[in-house]
Amino acid sequence: xxxxxxxxxxxxxxxxxxxxxxxxxxxxxxxxxxxxxxxxxxxxxxxxxxxxxxxxxxxxxxxxxxxxxxxxxxxxxxxxxxxxxxxxxxxxxxxxxxxxxxxxxxxxxxxxxxxx
Amino acid sequence: xxxxxxxxxxxxxxxxxxxxxxxxxxxxxxxxxxxxxxxxxxxxxxxxxxxxxxxxxxxxxxxxxxxxxxxxxxxxxxxxxxxxxxxxxxxxxxxxxxxxxxxxxxxxxxxxxx
Numbered sequence: 697x698x699x700x701x702x703x704x705x706x707x708x709x710x711x712x713x714x715x716x717x718x719x720x721x722x723x724x725x726x727x728x729x730x731x732x733x734x735x736x737x738x739x740x741x742x743x744x745x746x747x748x749x750x751x752x753x754x755x756x757x758x759x760x761x762x763x764x765x766x767x768x769x770x771x772x773x774x775x776x777x778x779x780x781x782x783x784x785x786x787x788x789x790x791x792x793x794x795x796x797x798x799x800x801x802x803x804x805x806x807x808x809x810x811x812x
Numbered sequence: 813x814x815x816x817x818x819x820x821x822x823x824x825x826x827x828x829x830x831x832x833x834x835x836x837x838x839x840x841x842x843x844x845x846x847x848x849x850x851x852x853x854x855x856x857x858x859x860x861x862x863x864x865x866x867x868x869x870x871x872x873x874x875x876x877x878x879x880x881x882x883x884x885x886x887x888x889x890x891x892x893x894x895x896x897x898x899x900x901x902x903x904x905x906x907x908x909x910x911x912x913x914x915x916x917x918x919x920x921x922x923x924x925x926x
Binding site: 737785797799802805 | 843854855860862868903912919920
């Protein structure tokens, strides 16, 4: 039972354009969502997060949008750069007002390629 | 500062052998996690440590898998009588207690069972 799904295995974007990565979840208990980025032969690194009390969180070129009714979140990267080429994982947790101990449920990942 | 380190980076073993994978978390991080990434899959939670105790072992796939943590620091994941389906990248992460969802990952150990 895949509780967090990233239905696009890959995405190819031109440098300077917008990259939009999507993620869907099924568990309505999830209330905290994160995006991690992974380069080959390295572990994932935290990118950005959002709590379910918000519908948008922005950090520089990265913005995460949350649509709770649709159980959908997306990561926007504007403008995309070749160095953004990596695997992006969506993750979710049951934070429950700060009681989370960090058990993350991850999606399968989307390979983003940004062409110069 | 030093990040999370894991050893070995690669391990090739024969079916039926035991393997030990090691994780050195970031100093001061009380929480430690093991995940597994099989080919084409996302990261699968295995076990969580807070200090030396493991309140959540729910992700361990079978009783062939065990893990321990000593001194609130180094952790070892042991797989006994390895099977081909155990082949995966095993990732360790650590975090601060007050911010558990922001986890710092090591580079992983790629395990191949022949």
